[in-house]
Amino acid sequence: MGSHLDLALLRKLGRGELSRSERWNLVRHLLSGCRQCIKLTARLLMPGGGAAREDLDYASSFARVKVDLERRQIDLATETDAALGLLRELLAEPFDRQRLLVAGDPRFRSWVLCEQLLETAHEAGFEDPIRALELARLGTEMAERLDPAAYGAAQLKDLAARAWAALGNAERIRSDFQAADNCFQKAEQLLKAGTGDPLEKARLYLLKISLLGAQQRFPEAFRLLDRVVTIGRKWKEPQLCGKALIARGLLCALADQQESVHRLLAEGLQLVDPAVEPRLVVCARHNLVVHLVEIGRYPEALHLLEETRPLYDRLKDRMNLLRLRWLEGKIALAQGDFKQAETLLLEVRRELIGQEIGYDAALASLDLARIYARQGRTHDMRPLAEEILEVFRSRQIPRETLTALIIFQKAAELEGVTVGLVHELSEYLQRAQKTSGPRFRATS
Amino acid sequence: MATLDHPELRESLNTLLKNSRPKLERVLRNFEIPPEDAEDILQDAQLTLLYKWDKIRSPESWLIGTVKKKCIMYWRKRRGSLCEAVDTAILDLLAMPQAPDQEKKDLTCDLNRVLGRLSTRCRSLLKLRYGLGYGPTEVAEQMGYRTSSIRKVTNRCLAALTRQLLAVGFQKEVIALEEEPQDG
Numbered sequence: 001m002g003s004h005l006d007l008a009l010l011r012k013l014g015r016g017e018l019s020r021s022e023r024w025n026l027v028r029h030l031l032s033g034c035r036q037c038i039k040l041t042a043r044l045l046m047p048g049g050g051a052a053r054e055d056l057d058y059a060s061s062f063a064r065v066k067v068d069l070e071r072r073q074i075d076l077a078t079e080t081d082a083a084l085g086l087l088r089e090l091l092a093e094p095f096d097r098q099r100l101l102v103a104g105d106p107r108f109r110s111w112v113l114c115e116q117l118l119e120t121a122h123e124a125g126f127e128d129p130i131r132a133l134e135l136a137r138l139g140t141e142m143a144e145r146l147d148p149a150a151y152g153a154a155q156l157k158d159l160a161a162r163a164w165a166a167l168g169n170a171e172r173i174r175s176d177f178q179a180a181d182n183c184f185q186k187a188e189q190l191l192k193a194g195t196g197d198p199l200e201k202a203r204l205y206l207l208k209i210s211l212l213g214a215q216q217r218f219p220e221a222f223r224l225l226d227r228v229v230t231i232g233r234k235w236k237e238p239q240l241c242g243k244a245l246i247a248r249g250l251l252c253a254l255a256d257q258q259e260s261v262h263r264l265l266a267e268g269l270q271l272v273d274p275a276v277e278p279r280l281v282v283c284a285r286h287n288l289v290v291h292l293v294e295i296g297r298y299p300e301a302l303h304l305l306e307e308t309r310p311l312y313d314r315l316k317d318r319m320n321l322l323r324l325r326w327l328e329g330k331i332a333l334a335q336g337d338f339k340q341a342e343t344l345l346l347e348v349r350r351e352l353i354g355q356e357i358g359y360d361a362a363l364a365s366l367d368l369a370r371i372y373a374r375q376g377r378t379h380d381m382r383p384l385a386e387e388i389l390e391v392f393r394s395r396q397i398p399r400e401t402l403t404a405l406i407i408f409q410k411a412a413e414l415e416g417v418t419v420g421l422v423h424e425l426s427e428y429l430q431r432a433q434k435t436s437g438p439r440f441r442a443t444s
Numbered sequence: 445m446a447t448l449d450h451p452e453l454r455e456s457l458n459t460l461l462k463n464s465r466p467k468l469e470r471v472l473r474n475f476e477i478p479p480e481d482a483e484d485i486l487q488d489a490q491l492t493l494l495y496k497w498d499k500i501r502s503p504e505s506w507l508i509g510t511v512k513k514k515c516i517m518y519w520r521k522r523r524g525s526l527c528e529a530v531d532t533a534i535l536d537l538l539a540m541p542q543a544p545d546q547e548k549k550d551l552t553c554d555l556n557r558v559l560g561r562l563s564t565r566c567r568s569l570l571k572l573r574y575g576l577g578y579g580p581t582e583v584a585e586q587m588g589y590r591t592s593s594i595r596k597v598t599n600r601c602l603a604a605l606t607r608q609l610l611a612v613g614f615q616k617e618v619i620a621l622e623e624e625p626q627d628g
Contacts, residue, residue: 016525020536027533030609031554042610044478045522056473061483062465069461069490073454076494111495152491159495195492196513199500235509236502 005029005037010044075150079112087116095134102142111151114142114159118166126279126317129173129355136167157194161187165204172211173319174357181215184208202231202240209247218255225251242271246284253291261291274311282311282320286327293331301331322351326364338371345371362391366425373422378415381422385412404428457497461490464504468511475515485514527602530609534574561608566601573598 005026012018013026029037090098090108102108121135143160151159168183187204194200205224212221225248232240245268252260265288274281285308292301305327312324329344345368352361365388372380389409392402408425411417472482489510493503500506537551555574559567565587572578572586584594 013529014522014525016521016528018529020532023529023533024536027530028537028551030530031534031551031558033554033557038610041526045526045610054473056476056479058469058472058479058482061479061486062469064483065486065490066461068487069494072491072494073457077454151495152488154488155492155495158492195488196517197492197496197510199496199506203499236505239501 003029004034005040007040007044010041014045076112079110082107083110083112083116086110086113087120090117090138091120095138098134098138099141102138102145109142109145109147111146111159114139114146114163117142118163121166121170123317125170125173126315126319128318129170129357133167133170133174136163136170139163140167152195154193154195157190158197158200161190161194161200161204164190165207168211169207172207172214174355175214175360177211177215180211184211198231198235199237199240202228202237206243206247209251213251213254216254218251221251222248238271239273239276242268243277243280244268245271246280249284250287253287253294258291258295262288265291278311278315279317279320282308282315282317285311286320286323289327290330293327293334296334298331298335305331319355322348326367329364330367333367333371338375342368342371362388365391369422369425373417378412378417381417382412382415385409385417453497457494457503460503460507464507467504467508471508471511471515475512475519477515477518481518485511485518489514523603523606527599527606530606531602538574538577558605558608562601562604566604569598569601570605 009018009022009026013023018026030041086108090101090113093101117135118139121132121139124132124135140160140163143156143163146156146159148156164183164187168180168187171177171180171183184204184207191201191204205228209221209224209228212218212224225244228244228247229241232238232244245264247268249261249264249268252258252264265284269281269284269288272280272284285304289301289305289308292298292304305324309324312320325344326348329341329348332338332341332344345364349361349364349368352364365384369381369384369388372378372384385408389405392405404425408417408421411421468486472485477485489507492510493500493507497503534555538548559570562570569583569587572583578586580594580598581591583589583598584591589597
């Protein structure tokens with residue numbers, strides 16, 4: 001143990017790069033009590049073991065970082081100038097060709113282009129869910145091909161995590177919850193290897209919370225929401241806190257905790273800037289209307305709906321407008337205007353099927369079934385029941401829910417569906433959507 | 445839409461970096477980050493800020509908070525590397541069948557000298573680990589800790605051992621945490 005430790009060796013230790021025998025020698029030497037080497041090790045590896053605080057001079061560190069950052073700003077500005085044209089060029093191509101371009105043409109590998117692609121995918125989620133899925137997938141492929149030397153390895157992991165979360169969200173919109181789950185797992189793995197930015201984590205959590213809500217995994221969703229709120233408060237991001245309040249309101253509505261829904265959505269809306277997050281504002285107000293309808297406060301619901309209508313029209317998001325029509329159909333149904341309700345619901349269902357949003361199409365069909373049951377139209381009920389069962393059968397739903405739907409379909413087949421049965425099934429499925437595993441009893 | 449697509453945004457980033465420099469220097473100094481490593485921390489934080497500029501509403505507090513977090517991670521990683529090296533090296537040293545008796549005797553003596561400065565609980569835990577060669581589950585059973593928490597407790601004791609090995613102090617609050625394992 002005669003030879004002293006040198007700085008290079010200790011730096012390697014700090015980076016966890018020492019071989020077993022090097023570690024062995026180093027620790028044995030320290031254990032022997034060599035004061036000189038203990039001091040050197042302490043200086044490198046322990047706070048308090050080095051130079052006095054006032055002697056630490058960071059001027060050259062700041063100077064070098066400034067030069068590097070200025071270079072990267074110029075690169076980024078150049079990328080930004082080119083990105084819009086590249087995005088147009090890319091979006092004009094069919095999906096397969098887009099993938100080939102991203103894989104083979106270096107022009108289509110830039111940070112800014114990838115971000116713009118992901119934002120386009122997000123916006124497409126409100127217009128065209130299939131397109132959103134393709135764009136988000138392209139985003140993941142682009143993020144994985146970007147050069148770590150140019151952008152920073154950890155920063156790229158963050159971007160890739162964002163891309164996978166966008167893909168997970170697109171899968172969630174299309175009701176493929178299993179695929180969405182896989183995407184979020186991948187996103188979280190990437191984020192762990194990223195910069196550790198808590199805001200990136202919070203944004204991912206917010207998207208995942210939507211999925212957990214749709215899957216009725218409420219305890220997990222609420223736990224994650226608490227973490228988002230903690231991050232929002234700690235990092236002074238009121239907008240994030242507002243989003244978290246709205247998300248909590250939406251979750252409470254799904255989890256049948258109706259007493260908090262109105263307050264949470266209203267408080268959240270106060271913190272969110274409509275100029276920055278117009279879609280979130282529409283979503284929150286929309287859900288506030290849904291809540292008011294569910295608790296039977298129709299005049300208030302209609303008033304808020306009319307107040308929000310200009311925002312729906314301004315954004316012109318196809319999916320939001322579709323959900324607006326669905327909501328109007330539900331209100332018409334609740335108020336006994338069956339003709340208007342049927343027209344609206346048929347239109348909504350047709351468009352949802354066209355968008356391959358099976359789960360929602362089935363839910364819209366259930367609203368239609370309520371009309372048919374009330375009007376005694378058993379012949380219309382039969383194909384509807386088969387269609388609903390088919391959609392739910394292809395999803396991951398509790399066995400009891402499936403059993404309830406089979407009973408419903410068999411009853412329709414025998415033209416034995418009564419108002420009571422549809423009513424019970426509707427109530428049951430609404431509860432099943434909000435809570436996990438209620439008991440279904442076909443009393444009719 | 446994208447990051448820094450307007451000159452005024454670039455300008456505001458540069459102003460922010462200029463204005464926050466005294467605070468950042470204070471953070472680096474408080475954490476006693478060696479200047480040669482401060483550059484990596486600053487570059488990483490500022491690069492992330494550059495790429496996420498349009499997604500961060502309170503950039504200054506984000507930047508200061510991020511640099512603080514990276515300083516904590518910096519020392520955690522360094523201490524972790526050292527603790528791990530100390531642990532595996534001691535286990536290797538003790539397990540070497542071909543080591544001469546005198547060498548083993550010297551090692552045990554040196555090790556006992558360092559262990560003697562630790563709290564009773566840490567000493568007992570590490571003696572089970574090094575003296576009797578117990579694995580984590582056995583250590584947990586012997587000392588009445590939950591299996592799920594034994595890794596954390598062992599790491600605290602290893603950190604205390606490493607600190608004593610180097611005979612320098614961590615920050616006081618860290619010492620308190622390490623010397624009195626709370627789980628179990």
